[in-house]
Amino acid sequence: MxxxxxxxxxxxxxxxxxxxxxxxxxxxxxxxxxxxxxxxxxxxxxxxxxxxxxxxxxxxxxxxxxxxxxxxxxxxxxxxxxxxxxxxxxxxxxxxxxxxTGAWGTLQIGFVSSAIHDLLPRIVDAFRLQYPDVRLILQEDSTAGVLQQLKGRELDAGLVRSPFTQDPVLQSWVIQTDDLMLLVPAGHRLAHWRRIRLAECRDEAFIMNGSTRAPGVHSVARGLCHAAGFEPRISLEAIQVQTMLGLVANNMGIALVPAVTRHHHADRRVRFVALDDPGARGCIALSLVQRLDNDSALARRLHECVPVA
Missing domain, CATH: 1.10.10.10 (Winged helix-like DNA-binding domain superfamily/Winged helix DNA-binding domain)
Incomplete structure (x- = not known):
């Protein structure tokens, strides 16, 4: 009623x-x-x-x-x-x-392709071991793309190549440093050298990281060439290291790539040559980046799982 x-x-x-x-x-x-x-x-x-x-x-x-x-x-x-x-x-x-407490939820991480070789798997394994109920969404992009998405709050964290231009809304931690190595086709005149000075490459056509999408690594690579006494002749620009490998393998130029790449690619069409130039050692890094105002417990837990250098 x-x-x-x-x-x-x-x-x-x-x-x-x-x-x-x-x-x-x-x-x-x-x-x-x-x-x-x-x-x-x-x-x-x-x-x-x-x-x-x-x-x-x-x-x-x-x-x-x-x-x-x-x-x-x-x-x-x-x-x-x-x-x-x-x-x-x-x-x-x-x-x-x-x-x-950071034990449940969704965490979105952007990363550059070179992080796949070693760093990203180690971080993901360590995080999943401690927080198995957290859903991880991994999204590959360039350094510039990851940073832009972080600023737009589309990602919670990013693994990017540094150096990069610092932004007042972001904070970063260097996780892993690396050298630059010379990548040449297997039939190139320098393919059988174990070590080389970059000055030997002054007449070569270079394939470099894009100046817009990976400005930091592009700047470092050009800076090394300038220190060796020449302006590099850039024939092609690429965003991903995998693309650079393919282009070099097809005799479209030589490239400067992170040394970690050598341990994860068995393409017989290319050769890795160490650089004797002092500036090539430890000149690039992988960094963890988050927004300064990110108070997410999940983001803090990710930071705790990362072996910051």
């Missing part, structure tokens, strides 16, 4: 999880006295609370009689929903705590 409760009253009265729990207890106890004892409440206080719940919903939920309390059909329907609401409330509390 619908209670004569105006809409203005029912809409103004709140419904609480405490009232839901009280109604569930009442349905199981069968009387206000027993329910009040189980809830450690005074019986009149429980009765008033249930009346307020009925007013808020707008229908009678409990038939009160000499033999106890019996839920109406509407009351039984509300009990089912109340159990569901309490379950979801507990779930929400648990999820919130897990997310707040």
């Amino acid at each position: 619908v209670m004569p409760v105006p809409d203005s009253i029912s809409s103004a009265l709140p419904i609480t999880l405490r009232q839901f729990q009280q109604l569930i207890t009442l349905s199981e106890a069968g009387s206000f006295r027993r329910a009040a004892e189980q809830l450690h409440l005074a019986q009149p206080a429980l009765s008033v609370s249930i009346q307020k719940l009925e007013q808020a919903i707008g229908v009678r939920l409990v038939e009160r009689g000499a033999r106890g309390a019996r839920l109406t059909a509407a009351g039984l329907a509300v009990v089912d929903e109340a159990r569901s609401a309490l379950f979801h409330a507990r779930q929400a509390r648990q999820v919130a705590n897990l997310v707040a």
Whole structure:
């Protein structure tokens, strides 16, 4: 039976999880006295609370009689929903705590292709070992692309090649330094050299990282050539190291690439030659980058798993 409760009253009265729990207890106890004892409440206080719940919903939920309390059909329907609401409330509390401590959620990481060889797998393995319930989304891009997405809040963290132009909204940590090596076709005149001075390459056509998408590595490579006494003749620009490998393998030029590349590519069409130039050693790095205002516990947990140099 619908209670004569105006809409203005029912809409103004709140419904609480405490009232839901009280109604569930009442349905199981069968009387206000027993329910009040189980809830450690005074019986009149429980009765008033249930009346307020009925007013808020707008229908009678409990038939009160000499033999106890019996839920109406509407009351039984509300009990089912109340159990569901309490379950979801507990779930929400648990999820919130897990997310707040960095043990659950989604973490989006951008990375450059050269991070795949060693660093990214080690970081992902270490993170998954400690936080198996966190979903990782990995997205490959150039250094410039990763930094742009970080600034736009599309990523939580990035692994990029440095040096790069510092941005006031970002913070970075150098994780791993690396040398630059010369990459030449297998049939090139320098292919059988073990070490070389970059000055020997002054007449060669260079394939370099793009000045827009990887400006830091591009600048370092050109700087090495300038230190060796020449302006490099750049025939092609590429974004990914894998692309540079393919171009060199097809005799389209020579390239300066991270030394870590040598250990993860077995293409017999190319050769890696160490550089004797002092500036080639430790001149590039892989860095972890995040927004300064990123207060995500997941981002902090990722930082803890990264072996910062």
